[in-house]
Amino acid sequence: MTWFPQSISGRVYAAILLILAPAPFVFEWINQPFYLDLLSRALILAIAVVSLNLILGFGGMISLGHAAYIGIGAYAVGIPSYYDYYNGWLHLALALSVSASFALITGAISLRTKGVYFIMITMAFSQMAYFTFLSLEEYGADDGLVIYSRSEFPQWLTMDGGTSLYYWIFALLLLSLFFTHRLVHSRFGRVIVGSKFNEQRMQALGFNTYRYRLVCYVISAMICSLAGMLLGNFTGFISPDMIGWARSGELIFMVIIGGAGTFFGPLVGTIVYILLEEFLSLITVYWHLIFGIMLVALVLFGKGGIHGWLSRLDRKGAGHD
Amino acid sequence: MTEHLLKIHNLNKHFGGIVATDRINLAVEKGLIHAIIGPNGAGKTTLLAQLSGQIKPDSGEIEFDGQRITGYGMARRARAGLARSFQITSVVMPMTLLQNVMLAVQGGSGHSFRFWAPVSNDSAMKAAAMASLAEVGLDDRANRIAANVSHGEQRQLEVAMALAMKPRMLLLDEPMAGMGKEEGAMMVKILKRLKGDMTILLVEHDMDAVFSLADQLSVLVNGHIIATDTVENIRINDEVQRAYLGDGHA
Numbered sequence: 001m002t003w004f005p006q007s008i009s010g011r012v013y014a015a016i017l018l019i020l021a022p023a024p025f026v027f028e029w030i031n032q033p034f035y036l037d038l039l040s041r042a043l044i045l046a047i048a049v050v051s052l053n054l055i056l057g058f059g060g061m062i063s064l065g066h067a068a069y070i071g072i073g074a075y076a077v078g079i080p081s082y083y084d085y086y087n088g089w090l091h092l093a094l095a096l097s098v099s100a101s102f103a104l105i106t107g108a109i110s111l112r113t114k115g116v117y118f119i120m121i122t123m124a125f126s127q128m129a130y131f132t133f134l135s136l137e138e139y140g141a142d143d144g145l146v147i148y149s150r151s152e153f154p155q156w157l158t159m160d161g162g163t164s165l166y167y168w169i170f171a172l173l174l175l176s177l178f179f180t181h182r183l184v185h186s187r188f189g190r191v192i193v194g195s196k197f198n199e200q201r202m203q204a205l206g207f208n209t210y211r212y213r214l215v216c217y218v219i220s221a222m223i224c225s226l227a228g229m230l231l232g233n234f235t236g237f238i239s240p241d242m243i244g245w246a247r248s249g250e251l252i253f254m255v256i257i258g259g260a261g262t263f264f265g266p267l268v269g270t271i272v273y274i275l276l277e278e279f280l281s282l283i284t285v286y287w288h289l290i291f292g293i294m295l296v297a298l299v300l301f302g303k304g305g306i307h308g309w310l311s312r313l314d315r316k317g318a319g320h321d
Numbered sequence: 322m323t324e325h326l327l328k329i330h331n332l333n334k335h336f337g338g339i340v341a342t343d344r345i346n347l348a349v350e351k352g353l354i355h356a357i358i359g360p361n362g363a364g365k366t367t368l369l370a371q372l373s374g375q376i377k378p379d380s381g382e383i384e385f386d387g388q389r390i391t392g393y394g395m396a397r398r399a400r401a402g403l404a405r406s407f408q409i410t411s412v413v414m415p416m417t418l419l420q421n422v423m424l425a426v427q428g429g430s431g432h433s434f435r436f437w438a439p440v441s442n443d444s445a446m447k448a449a450a451m452a453s454l455a456e457v458g459l460d461d462r463a464n465r466i467a468a469n470v471s472h473g474e475q476r477q478l479e480v481a482m483a484l485a486m487k488p489r490m491l492l493l494d495e496p497m498a499g500m501g502k503e504e505g506a507m508m509v510k511i512l513k514r515l516k517g518d519m520t521i522l523l524v525e526h527d528m529d530a531v532f533s534l535a536d537q538l539s540v541l542v543n544g545h546i547i548a549t550d551t552v553e554n555i556r557i558n559d560e561v562q563r564a565y566l567g568d569g570h571a
Contacts (some may be wrong), residue, residue: 207433
């Protein structure tokens with residue numbers, strides 16, 4: 001049975017996908033619509049985290065401004081809807097094109113810097129986006145904007161209803177995972193990964209690393225905007241709050257918890273983060289404190305995140321490196 | 322008629338008050354191994370860094386294969402056919418030797434804005450990379466992680482990567498640096514095999530290696546080239562004896 005994953009990590013990920021696939025029907029059956037909401041939100045964020053992992057985990061570009069692209073995607077639904085343009089293809093096209101343009105301009109500047117300066121400059125750009133949305137009185141400013149109806153697609157693609165939207169989210173998540181996988185193993189991906197470890201060598205091999213990184217940054221932003229487009233539809237309400245740099249920080253945490261530079265790590269990291277947040281806050285009002293301690297412990301002791309931990313189990317089982 | 326692949330005109334570079342490169346003029350003949358020797362701090366690595374585009378000269382021109390490349394960056398010079406190896410081993414440590422060399426093949430074969438097809442299925446690229454690994458005798462270690470092989474093997478990997486780009490000229494910065502006797506001998510053997518087919522500018526400390534490999538020698542002292550000649554003539558050159566060889570043996 002070669003189709004069945006041999007490693008522990010592979011089996012865990014396969015199990016997670018098998019649980020996620022029929023989730024809406026299970027939740028309906030046990031009459032717990034709240035969990036569908038929770039899971040939908042987690043998987044939307046997972047798409048954003050997958051996109052961040054592409055530049056952060058595989059490319060070594062630590063962006064503290066990725067939430068801006070969630071915001072762009074969400075406003076690409078909200079603003080047209082405000083003018084009664086509900087066409088989903090329009091929303092999708094806007095999300096992708098505006099995020100690509102914003103990423104191209106800000107990336108072209110940010111990628112001239114390295115290390116902590118890159119972190120700061122990406123954060124600065126996302127704060128620019130944040131304050132821009134905050135100042136848009138027409139679109140609710142800090143009160144936010146209500147989206148009265150979901151993006152309209154042909155009947156077979158409709159987003160109406162929790163289950164339909166869930167499968168939109170699930171499908172886009174699988175697509176972004178698949179796409180990332182193909183990308184990382186392509187010629188382009190090799191250049192991106194090589195540049196993370198030794199940029200000077202890559203240049204000596206003839207690669208204009210700046211250009212490759214910029215393209216990678218734009219691709220990542222576009223995937224992230226899909227998450228924003230889904231989030232706008234999911235919450236039916238958007239506000240600049242979605243974009244603040246603390247949001248971007250959470251995305252980084254989710255990448256690290258799951259395992260940066262792995263394919264399924266971001267998905268698992270996001271689910272764990274969201275579940276922890278949810279259930280800890282049910283137990284105690286001091287949940288932030290416990291949550292914080294857990295995150296510190298995870299970063300300190302969980303080298304390589306959850307994926308790292310699972311693959312260490314694999315190695316132990318196999319008895320070799 | 323001799324054809325010069327690389328020409329350096331009046332190259333100058335200083336760092337603050339220190340003159341690292343002082344009016345260097347040099348022409349490297351096609352198909353020869355041209356070595357640059359000189360005491361520590363003579364400016365050999367600085368010169369090589371200017372040739373590869375890592376640092377910009379203050380003035381002067383560099384001409385490669387008829388085109389002026391002075392204004393080119395590192396990547397563009399590499400694509401023009403000028404490959405280099407580093408004095409301090411610089412490979413992608415977490416990748417296998419094969420993956421490293423495949424990157425070099427990729428770098429030497431057009432742009433890499435190809436987003437879909439997996440590299441690992443690219444048998445032509447793999448074959449080219451294996452050929453380069455075989456040239457330096459590393460083909461039996463192709464799937465080892467670069468960080469886990471010996472220092473000498475990493476040095477050989479550097480050369481394999483430079484070769485895999487199918488360059489027209491190699492800039493080798495102390496390929497024997499930090500090597501033991503056997504590893505050094507292996508490297509000399511590898512470079513000897515390239516002799517005649519490849520134009521090489523070689524910066525090296527190991528005099529025995531230089532004397533056995535080079536066709537032409539330039540002696541660099543305090544950023545200036547004091548002599549360029551055949552190995553035999555350099556050996557008996559008084560000025561060189563005084564300035565360099567004398568220093569080392571005094």
